[in-house]
Amino acid sequence: MKDFLYLIPVALALGAAGLSAFLWSLRSGQYDDLDGAAERILFDDDVPMKANPPRRDR
Template sequence: MTSLAFLLPIALGMGLCGLAAFFWALKRGQFSDLDGAAARILIDDEEDIHP
């Protein structure tokens, strides 16, 4: 029972840290262009193939 009283606040604290990190990344614009990264893989860079 004492381990539950010890681990529960730690788990809640880690969850709050993860939520804070998500909102920080959202505020910094990390998720603003989700389609650009998906389309970037399809662009053929011919300059890199022939040096």
């Protein structure tokens, strides 16, 4: 029973920290463009990637 005196404030503090992190992410614009990243992966780049030079292991 004595353990609950420690666990309840810890649980409330962790819940408050999670809620504050979520509210911070909403205010900073983390969820503004949900479709942009999903659609951006479908477009090809016009510039081809440079080929890496062969590696010499020795």
